[in-house]
Amino acid sequence: METGLDTKKRNVPGEATLSVNNIGGIDDAEVSFQQGVTVLSGRNATNRTSLLQAIMAALGSDQVSLKADANEGNAVLEFGDDTYRRHLxxxxxxxxxxxxxxxxxxxxxxLFAFLLESNEARQAVARGDDLRELIMRPVDIDAIKSEIEQYEQRKRQLDEQLDELDDLEQRLPDLEAKRTRVSEEIETLSDELEEAQAELEETNVDVEERREEESELETKLEELRGTRSDLERTRDRIETERESIEALEEEQDEVRTQLESLSTGDETEISRLEAEIETLQDEKATLSEAISQLQSTIQFNEQLLEEPDSFLENAEQDDDEPVTEQLLEDSETVTCWTCGSSVARDQIEATIEQLRTARQERLEERSEISSELNDRRETLSSINENRTEHRQTQRRLESIDDEIERRNDRIEELTEEREALTDEIDALEVEINDLETEDYSGVLDQHKEVNQLEFKLERKERKRDEITDQIASIEDRLGEREDLKARREDTTDELTNLRTRIDQIEADAVEAFNEHMENLLETLEYGNLDRVWIDRSSREVREGRRKVSRSSFDLKIVRSTDDGAAYEDTINHLSESEREVIGLVFALAGYLVHDVYETVPFMLLDSLEAIDSERIATLIEYFESYAPYLVVALLDEDAQAVEVEHSTVSNI
Incomplete structure (x- = not known):
């Protein structure tokens, strides 16, 4: 049965061809790689590290060097149907x-695939650096925090909608009861209207017989009916406008309260923050450039120790013996490529260690500046968000003020219209009174009664329809509840996932390291080295002006004495071979946790001389199962011990 990684290997092209020009110590070279293990076999100073650097260059790394006597170089990788080029x-x-x-x-x-001697993951273990920081460095924590805020806001909105639905559902019984009462009132009014209309109809029969004499009276009565209807509608519109103004005034108070709570920020403080951000950015850029230069210098000196002949090919020699052979005869010294003087290897190694220390100090300084920079940016962002919200709230308040003013103007217009209609009704009633005869003295009262009953009935029916619409609207909204609940559940799950993502990555890294370390220690049989593991704990650290809780990765080592007594030890007391193995396993943990095999199909190993041949062979066999292409630089005697199926490159 194929594993997930087997499938990934299967989907990677089976062969790659690399063309190199003027990288490291290589003039020109072309090498093909088959999927699986490729061993670069040879003595020291045979350009094995340079070839690994060329692979790194074609894959995208900047941790490469040009040939000392060249100003330009190239690396071209043909991989499947694609070609990748890099010019230096x-x-x-x-x-x-x-x-x-x-x-x-x-x-x-x-960090986790290009495992040369200078690889930061390997060096971090050897130096006892912060392993948690290195594992978490590729994780965009700020982006995760931003995404968490977005999902929190989305969850709040969904909670508010669900709460609103609960409130609406609680209103339904009252609305149903109200609709029932209004329906009963409508039924009563309908009966009363029907009776009043019948009485008026009897009167109208007599009026019909004397239509010619009383036609003017009848016309005025119809006109009165229409005018009263207009008056009632106008009163309703005035009431509606007043209700709208009351709602707007409530919102106006809420917006004013919100506006008072928002700060627009002090311009002097904003200018100060912007200036500090610019200064910190410049400092960070300067440190980054210094770190890059230190890294280039470290790699250059490491290559000088590893492949000194690549720097001395054009140097003048005082005797006929090749320079490379001179260097190999006296392995304790290296000839300086600039002045030709001999320099002790341990002096160069000490200088490299000083450079590494200086680089680490600058990395820590850059990390502190990044923390301060993030703090300033967050403060400035918060101020700008408040200013934006203040402007939006101010515009909303102005919009409400305008709306209230518009509705007040409308009420004035409607009030004038109501007064005019009232005057018109009064005038009509006077005219009707003048036109009425003794025989028809009750006609006006009957018309008034019918008219009023019709108005009341119309209003009740309109009110019933409004209640019915409200009930229908609430029932439609309640139909959205299941969808909202599902969305809220999905949002909550994603929020939980985001909140635990950082924690999960840390836990996975620790688990991967501890598992592989246990497996390899058992296989490699390092005498009295009983156990090596990472213990994950929490501690408070300062980020800008705040203290936050952050995980810490503590490397634990347990040895045993000859009589079997166990005791805790430190990385400094381990052999170089043991430190190298731990560094490689830590890099492998990062490689697996971050799924680096999905990003780049190559893993490169170099500078394994501190480990004995049999253990190197075991490590290669172990690592081979996790990387589609594993390219390893080995000395000839170490290469001979490799038993896993592999290709060999000996002439570069």
């Missing part, structure tokens, strides 16, 4: 790169 050029003492490499961002690969 020396400019103002630094190496600039362009082209179309395999990776857009090489950070993950530099």
């Amino acid at each position: 050029e020396r400019r103002n003492g630094t190496i600039a790169t362009d082209g179309d490499p395999y990776l857009e961002d090489p950070e993950l690969a530099d």
Whole structure:
């Protein structure tokens, strides 16, 4: 049965071809790789590390060097149907790169796949650095926090909608009861209207017989009916406008309260924050450039120790013996490529260690500046958000004020219209009174009664229809509840996932390291080294002006004495071989936790000389199952011990 990684290997092209020009110590070379293990076999100073650097260059890494006597270099990787190119050029003492490499961002690969001697994951273990920081560095924590805020806001909105539905559902019984009462009132009014209309109809029969004499009276009565209807509608409209104004005034008070709680920020403080941000950005850029230069210098000196002949090919020699052979005869010294003087290897190694320390100090300083920069940006962002919200709230308040003013104007117009209609009704009633005879003295009262009953009935029916519409609207809204609940559940699950993502990555990294470390210690049989594991704990750290709780990765080591007594030890007391193995396993944990095999199909191993041949062979066999392409630089005697199926490259 194939594993997930077997499938990934199957989907990766089976062969890759690399063409190199002027990288490291290589003039020109072309090498093909088969999927699986490729061993670069040879003595020291045979350009094995340079070839690994060329692979890194084509894949996208900047941790590469040009040939000492060249100003330009190239790396071209043909991989399946695609070709990836990288051009390197020396400019103002630094190496600039362009082209179309395999990776857009090489950070993950530099940390966990390109495991040369200078690899930061390997060095972090050896130096006792913060392992948690290195594992979490590729994780965009700010982006996760931003996404958490978005989902929290979305959840709040869904909660508010569900709460609103609960409130609406509680209103339904009252609305149903209200509709029942109004329906009963409508029924009563209908009966009363029917009776009044019958009485009026009897009177109208007599009026019909004397239509000619009383036609003017009848006309005025009809006109009175219509005018009263207009008056009632106008009164309703005035009432509606007043209700709207009351609602607007309540909202107006809420918006004013909200506006008072918002700060627009002090312009002086904003200018100060912007200036501090600019200064911190400049400091960070300066440190980044210094870190890059230190890294280039470290790699250069490491290559000088590993492949000194690549720097001395054009140097003058005082005798006929090749320089490389001179260096190999006296392995304790290296000839300086600039002045030709001999320098002790341990002196260069001490200088490299000083450079690494300086680089680490600058990395820590840059991390502190990044924390301060984030703090300033958050403060400025908060101020700007408040200013934006203040402007929006101010505009909303102005809009409400305008709406209230508009509705007040409308009420004035309607009031004038109501007064005019009232005057018109009074005039009509006077005219009707003048037109009435003794025989028809009750006609006006009957018309008034019928008219009033019709108005009341019309209003009750309108009210019943409004209640019915409200009930229907609430029932429609309640039909959305299940969908809202499902969306809220999904949002809550995603929020939980986001909140635990950082914690999960840390836990997975620790679990992966501890599992593989246990497996390898058992296989490699390091004498009295009983157990090595990472213990994950929490501690308070300062981020800007705040104290936050952050996980810590503590490397634990347990040894045993000859009589079997166990005791805790430190990384400093381990052998170089043991430290190298732990560093490689830590890098493998990062490689698996961050799914680096999905980003780049190559893993590169170099500088394994501190480990004995049999253990190297065991490590290669172990690592081979996790990387589609595993390229390892080995000395000839170490290469001979590799038993896993592999290709060998010996001439570079």
